[in-house]
Structure formats: structure tokens, C-alpha cells
Amino acid sequence: MATASQSEVQFRFVVAGGGIAGVTCAQQLASQFPSLDIVLLTAAPMVKTVSNFRQVSKTLEDFEVEEQPSSVLEEKYPNLKVIQSAVTVLHAKQHEFQKRLSSAKRIVVVGNGGIALELVYEVEGCEVIWAVKDKAIGNAFIDAGAAQFIIPSLEAEKPKKALPCKRTRYTTDKDTAPNTGSEGPGSALGPDWHESISLRGAEQVSHRVHVEYECEIEKVYSQQEFMQSPLYTQKTNLGVWPIYAQLSNGKTYGCDFIVSATGVVPNTEPFLHGNNFDLAEDHGLKVDEHMQTSEPDVYAAGDVCTAGWEPSAFWQQMRLWTQARQMGWYAARSMAADILGEAIELDFCFELFSHITKFFNYKVVLLGKFNAQGLGQDHELLVRCTKGLEYVKVVLRGGRMMGAILIGETDLEETFENLILNQMDLSPYGQELLNPNIDIEDYFD
Numbered sequence: 001m002a003t004a005s006q007s008e009v010q011f012r013f014v015v016a017g018g019g020i021a022g023v024t025c026a027q028q029l030a031s032q033f034p035s036l037d038i039v040l041l042t043a044a045p046m047v048k049t050v051s052n053f054r055q056v057s058k059t060l061e062d063f064e065v066e067e068q069p070s071s072v073l074e075e076k077y078p079n080l081k082v083i084q085s086a087v088t089v090l091h092a093k094q095h096e097f098q099k100r101l102s103s104a105k106r107i108v109v110v111g112n113g114g115i116a117l118e119l120v121y122e123v124e125g126c127e128v129i130w131a132v133k134d135k136a137i138g139n140a141f142i143d144a145g146a147a148q149f150i151i152p153s154l155e156a157e158k159p160k161k162a163l164p165c166k167r168t169r170y171t172t173d174k175d176t177a178p179n180t181g182s183e184g185p186g187s188a189l190g191p192d193w194h195e196s197i198s199l200r201g202a203e204q205v206s207h208r209v210h211v212e213y214e215c216e217i218e219k220v221y222s223q224q225e226f227m228q229s230p231l232y233t234q235k236t237n238l239g240v241w242p243i244y245a246q247l248s249n250g251k252t253y254g255c256d257f258i259v260s261a262t263g264v265v266p267n268t269e270p271f272l273h274g275n276n277f278d279l280a281e282d283h284g285l286k287v288d289e290h291m292q293t294s295e296p297d298v299y300a301a302g303d304v305c306t307a308g309w310e311p312s313a314f315w316q317q318m319r320l321w322t323q324a325r326q327m328g329w330y331a332a333r334s335m336a337a338d339i340l341g342e343a344i345e346l347d348f349c350f351e352l353f354s355h356i357t358k359f360f361n362y363k364v365v366l367l368g369k370f371n372a373q374g375l376g377q378d379h380e381l382l383v384r385c386t387k388g389l390e391y392v393k394v395v396l397r398g399g400r401m402m403g404a405i406l407i408g409e410t411d412l413e414e415t416f417e418n419l420i421l422n423q424m425d426l427s428p429y430g431q432e433l434l435n436p437n438i439d440i441e442d443y444f445d
Ligand SMILES: Cc1cc2nc3c(=O)[nH]c(=O)nc-3n(C[C@H](O)[C@H](O)[C@H](O)COP(=O)(O)OP(=O)(O)OC[C@H]3O[C@@H](n4cnc5c(N)ncnc54)[C@H](O)[C@@H]3O)c2cc1C
Pocket: 016, 017, 018, 019, 020, 021, 022, 041, 042, 043, 044, 085, 087, 114, 115, 185, 186, 187, 188, 189, 190, 191, 192, 193, 267, 270, 301, 302, 303, 304, 319, 320, 321, 322, 324, 357
């Protein structure tokens, strides 16, 4: 979240938020305007910085992210001041998770997005009941076919050696983190949140995940409430647990605790009082194609904002690290263009949605309208799948590629990215497009 205030005399730009979006925005402003003073307000003592940035292809990017004391930024940019401001909202319960898990025998995970996908795979030594409201796992990221492809990994022993990480690496160095004595609201944890912590429960098992499909949590009972409920008096033998989750499919599970991984809510509350921001349905601050909110001189980027412009045919907002960086950078450029009286066009990075990540130890690349988002019935799918090796799905409309899901080491991302961007008519190729015996990269070169 960033504001540029004309009435401020000390700071021409004020950027709030020490995550990727805020820090990238502040850095860009500080280097573009070395003679102006810029302030970065952040609730946490540490800020997230990007290093080793590499443009892998036109839209896919690779970088490392480190959490560092804010003084590192101030040393690098003499005109940038970081102020750790007091914040009144948000929660800081995340740190308790590891401790509670270590003595847990069973947990219930609710939600079907990125965090749930990562958590159920990473947790060992503890039974996991995963309640999803859809027919397939991972609906926020993948389709039902891809879900079928990756689900055997939940039943298999976890490989000793994880897939090497070729992209963004996020670390939290506990030794360098200043001890503030209080737990302020930190940044969204980001991709490697589970790398440095032990996600092990009290049992001697690797994976034990049971998925309950098409259901939601209807009611949660404390142990005492449960014992007074009709469920207990009906003498159902559900065991003795600290908490019980009653699902909408009629089943009830006792567990040590429940993890709710049901998405993020933009933390706009502190900015609303006395202002007149347009809010989107998801409570994000609505921004136009210059990342500007409805309040003059106030810009927003990253998780806190909602893109309010007419998006390209192949782009959609997802609250991801990559988009936070791109938005932060572009917000800075827009703010600069505004005070310099220059025109600026929507950046190329908003042309095509692209995301590289890892689920269940598979490399996953998502491009464009990878789940045919917004295409209704007006599309066809081509799929190639080799069990345990790769899953390739292409979304076509009128013979032109609109999106793709690539799981495994397919090496197709760059070619597909180009085919989406150049909207070549692929109808003459039909199914041959995914023929594994054709070197498609060479073919379309
Ligand atoms: C567990 C988890 C795993 C994730 N994994 C991935 C992944 O694998 N890949 C991916 O691309 N994305 C992932 N994400 C999403 C990604 O981390 C976020 O989209 C991204 O970090 C958002 O960046 P941001 O700068 O907008 O917000 P944040 O990183 O949340 O930073 C917001 C900053 O603002 C500060 N702040 C908040 N309120 C105030 C206030 N009132 N005043 C001043 N400062 C304030 C906070 O302290 C923080 O420093 C994950 C998120 C989570 C939670």
C-alpha cells in the first residue's frame, strides 16, 4: 500500500508495507528520485527484499527473497527512511503452529487453495483430515485432471530429496531478526514458509491424509460442548479430542486443532477511516491502470489492492508474490510519471498471467487462463498426461491458445507463453500440438 501526499513537506512519497510490493515500490522511488526523501512504513521490524532477479522468459521471472532488517534498506538508499509504525489489527498466531503440531495426532485442514495444498503434503507424523468444498483438490490453482495427476503423491512416501528449488527462495533468518519483544503483524509468509520449520506431529507416520470432498465445516465443538451434544449421547465412538469438527456431509471428526486456509482478506481497515476509498467485492482497495486508488495521490499494490482496470485477455489477479513485486514496481513508476507529468502505459507484465510454483514436489507452471477462467463453454482442452511424470493441459479458444497448466519438467513454458502472446492459429495442428514425439519448441521457433 502506498500513498503519495502533496501536503507532506518532509516526505514526497510515503509507502506503507514492508512486503515485496511495498519494498519494491520504495526502492524504485528511491533510485528514481535520489534527491527526494521517501519513507517506508512497516509494522514488522523486518522487510522483504528481492535479490538475484532474473527474467526467465518474457513474463516468467525468477528471484530470491530475503527478510532483512530495515536498516539494510536505509544503508543502500540514503534517501529512504524506514519507520516501524504501530498497527492495531491483524493476528500473529502463525508461530504457534509448529509447537501445536508437534504434539498433534490428527488435524483438520479446511480450504482448497495454495496453503492447504502445501500443508497437507508437508505435514508428517500426524493424520490430516482435509475438508474441501469442491469435487477435486487444489481448485484455486489446478483443474480436476491435474488434481488426479498429483494425488497419488499423497498416498506415497515423501521422497527423501525434494525437488531442487530453481526459483524464488524465501528465508527468515531468526538469528538476525531483531527481538522487538512483541509480535507485530508480519508480511504474508510466502512460498518457502515451511522450508525452515518442522511440520511433524506426534505419530510415527509419513503421510496420512484423508480427503473429504464437497463439504464444509458446519459446526465446531469444544470437548465439553461435544460431550453435551446429541452426537455424544448417541454413543458414537469418535474418541476423546480437544475439538470436534462437524462437516456438512454428516461426518464428524475429533482432532487436536483445525487449520483454516481459506484465503486472504486485504488489510484495508486502518486506511478507511475518514477516507473515501472504492473497495472491491473482496475488500481490496480498487486501483486503476496506474495502481491509483479512488483517493487522489494514494496508490496501492500487492495483496491489499484489487485490479480495477479492464484486464488483458490472458491476465487475472491472484494474490501472489510475483504480482506483489510487479505491482509495487509499477506503482512506483506510475507515481513518478505522475509528478513528472509523463504518460505511462500499463506494463507488459500485466499482459499474461504466469506463475511458477511447486505442489506435491512437482514443478507447476500456470499460464494465462489456465483454468479457462471467464471463458464459459467457449473453449476446448488438449491434455497430455504421463502418470508420475508430467501433466500438460492447454486451453484453446477458436484454435488459439488462451492458457496452460504444465506439471513436471515439461520444458514447454517458453513456447506456450509465446503461443499465447502471439495468438497464432493452432487449429491446423489439432491434437499434434501435444504429440510428445514432436519437438514443439523447434517447431514453433
Ligand atoms: C503461507 C503463505 C504461502 C504463500 N506462498 C506463496 C507462493 O508459494 N508463491 C507466491 O507467489 N505467493 C505466495 N503467497 C502469497 C504472497 O506471500 C503474497 O501475495 C505477497 O507476499 C504479498 O505481498 P505484499 O507486499 O502485498 O503484502 P505482505 O507481504 O503481506 O506485506 C504487507 C506489509 O505491510 C505491513 N502492514 C500491514 N498493515 C500495515 C499498516 N496498517 N501499517 C503499516 N504497515 C502495515 C505488514 O507488516 C507487511 O510488512 C503465500 C502466502 C502465504 C500466507
